[in-house]
Amino acid sequence: MADFADLVEANAAYAESFSDGGFDGIARAGVGIVTCMDSRIEPLEMLGLKLGDAKILRTPGGRVTHTTLEALVIAVHLLGVKRILIVAHTRCAMASSTTQELRDRIEASAGQDASWLTITATADQLESLADDVQKLRTHPLVPEDVIVGGFVYDVDTGLIHRKY
Template sequence: MSTPTPAADGFADLLAHNAAYQAGFTDGGFDGIARAGVAMVTCMDSRIEPLGMIGLRIGDAKILRTPGGRITPDALVGCVLGVHLLGVERILVVPHTRCAMASGEDADIVDRARAATGEDLSDLSIGASPDQHARLVEDVALLREHPHLAGRVQVGGFLYDVDSGALTQVL
């Protein structure tokens, strides 16, 4: 197996920004425990700033991001480990308004990707559904009833409005 060659300049701008970031970096030395006892599962959408929306900062919470803010198998493992090893006492599940994953079913997302790029993504389980509330109920129930989490953690379901910044508890 060959080792991929780094793109010579494809990331240069980001590395330059990181150099400036390092110069003022003062947040080192944390132990990885969620100081506020919080974990959040939210969408990968770039309009969401998870820590800022709930008044927390680096080191306070575990943030897990998935398409649509769904509880995927990896997100579930992250929640379980957060509760058992990293000080998590509360989990927020936070989908958001105007989410692409709420704009149709998996087949609709696959069709859009095919139209945009020609690529067939039908082998992926995407987790899209226009019934965002039903998905949230399902994901919150999964966490509340999971044998490694039930009785160990508070779980809430929320909706984040990307246009107003409002976070509303739904469950």
């Protein structure tokens, strides 16, 4: 267990003062966030939210994938989500590399073929963001009263800018 000892120890310290138990799983602020898995992004903090306020989904590039879409349908029908932010970000590897370049890098690292891997790299981040926003706005299982917005988070300033 030594390989995770530092994290388990940190969790024990966290749990000593943990007082956020008992939530029912409903997004208290009615917010759903789709953003990138980039560790420079703190979804709750960047929007002034706190634990329990939002459902957060992370994907490479902050793209709305099949699985993300499934989760959002559940979130709007069962977990109180009424507003969804899709948040791309500046200096994103998924927007600054081609799918082939990313596959090549993975193949070099893994030492095996990755041609079968679905990678959602994009040559035009804003066009992909617009497509994802439209995908949600027009999905038959996302009610019309759910507000969907497309944003770009600047990893150097901490600001988000609405694009769609």
